[in-house]
Amino acid sequence: MAETTLREFLSTDALLLATVLLVGVAGSGVARWSLGQLGFTTLGELVYIAGYGGMVVVVWYGWIRPLDITGPE
Template sequence: MAEDDPDTESSTGQLFTLTRVKLLLIVILLVGIAGSGIVRRYLGELGYTVLGELVFVLGYGGMVFTLWYGWLRPMDISGPD
């Protein structure tokens, strides 16, 4: 990783600085968990319970897939040779 990359965390206390990558992660988590949950509740109140459940499952599952595909899949988690 380059020192010029604003998304890398170094020992200079950049752990809590807000970068575009961290902001994107926060938005994906909020939409995937809270957003799909709120839509599910409103659809349930309107009588569309099955549609609400489908929206929640697709929203939450989509969030999990997006986080896996964007952040976890590219990581090299292999042990020593």
């Protein structure tokens, strides 16, 4: 098994995936909290659902869907 250096890791899709996950979870959570503090609780919940759901769709479309997951023939 080949080892991956930090430079190779940062130049691959792994950095983009980590960014998408961070923004999808933490970014939408911070936006939800901020809107809740301003009194817009329902809007904050909708923003969180849209952000988290959008992150799930992007991860599925960009990384999971292209995988060839077939069993033995």
